[in-house]
Amino acid sequence: MKRIARAALLTxxxxxxxxxxxxxxxxxxxxxxxxxLANLATLLALYALSPWExxxxxxxxxxxxxxxxxxxxxxxxxxxxALLSLLGMVLLKRLPAFSIVGVSAAGGCLHNAAQLAVAAxxxxxxxxxxxxxxxxIAGTLTGTVNGLVARLxxxxxxxxxxxxxxxx
Amino acid sequence: MKKGDVGLILALLLAGVLLFIPGLxxxxxxxxxxxxxxxxxxxxxxxxxxxxxxxxxxDFVRVEVGDGCVRVADASCPDRDCVRRGAQSRAGASIICxxxxxxxxLSGGASADDLDAxxx
Numbered sequence: 001m002k003r004i005a006r007a008a009l010l011t012x013x014x015x016x017x018x019x020x021x022x023x024x025x026x027x028x029x030x031x032x033x034x035x036x037l038a039n040l041a042t043l044l045a046l047y048a049l050s051p052w053e054x055x056x057x058x059x060x061x062x063x064x065x066x067x068x069x070x071x072x073x074x075x076x077x078x079x080x081x082a083l084l085s086l087l088g089m090v091l092l093k094r095l096p097a098f099s100i101v102g103v104s105a106a107g108g109c110l111h112n113a114a115q116l117a118v119a120a121x122x123x124x125x126x127x128x129x130x131x132x133x134x135x136x137i138a139g140t141l142t143g144t145v146n147g148l149v150a151r152l153x154x155x156x157x158x159x160x161x162x163x164x165x166x167x168x
Numbered sequence: 169m170k171k172g173d174v175g176l177i178l179a180l181l182l183a184g185v186l187l188f189i190p191g192l193x194x195x196x197x198x199x200x201x202x203x204x205x206x207x208x209x210x211x212x213x214x215x216x217x218x219x220x221x222x223x224x225x226x227d228f229v230r231v232e233v234g235d236g237c238v239r240v241a242d243a244s245c246p247d248r249d250c251v252r253r254g255a256q257s258r259a260g261a262s263i264i265c266x267x268x269x270x271x272x273x274l275s276g277g278a279s280a281d282d283l284d285a286x287x288x
Contacts, residue, residue, distance in 0.1 A: 109180045
């Protein structure tokens with residue numbers, strides 16, 4: 001029961017972040033350029049809980065924010081981006097060379113790149129791939145910030161409120 | 169933060185920058201092509217004044233060409249990112265409406281004396 005509550009809490013946090021991000025409407029009106037703030041929730045789940053709970057948080061958040069803020073088509077891209085990003089993060093987390101910051105940076109970059117790849121397949125011939133550099137850089141930077149914030153958060157709340165100490 | 173992190177982040181950023189460079193060699197465009205669901209449905213020269221509206225049931229995207237540039241005047245998508253993209257005139261530039269899966273692509277101008285308009 002506790003696991004469901006923790007995952008739900010993080011999903012809610014992710015949803016809130018996604019909504020906040022919507023308010024800061026992207027200055028570059030490039031389709032799908034999101035800062036990826038909501039990945040913070042997935043990241044916290046991955047490091048403080050388990051990969052499976054991170055998966056649950058990620059998918060739930062993407063589905064909910066897709067229904068609330070986006071369209072059916074955007075759901076497909078967002079889900080692919082989130083799943084591939086999580087897979088990448090889980091794999092990178094195993095390597096001792098990287099801490100939560102690097103993993104998150106890579107996750108953010110991968111999320112945007114994967115999202116663009118799927119969109120490029122579905123809107124073939126549009127030359128949408130020109131946006132790849134911008135998306136990769138934006139994703140990496142946001143991921144880095146997310147990683148730094150996540151570490152601060154986990155340092156504070158680890159071992160309390162039902163969240164285990166972070167496994168860096 | 170570990171040393172590996174810094175390397176990884178720099179590598180990702182560098183990759184982004186390197187991919188960006190080919191996009192800088194762009195000149196003027198001469199042709200506008202509208203793709204819907206992966207198929208070209210309309211094309212016209214960038215010169216002159218043209219207007220085209222793609223519809224599918226309730227969805228629509230209205231494309232307007234004039235003053236040497238192309239823009240999406242209006243669309244049925246919730247975010248209207250495509251409208252906010254504004255006017256485009258460089259070769260290789262594009263305006264994309266992701267929810268409707270419609271894209272407007274500008275291509276370089278070699279021969280502007282082929283088709284004037286093409287409707288499917």
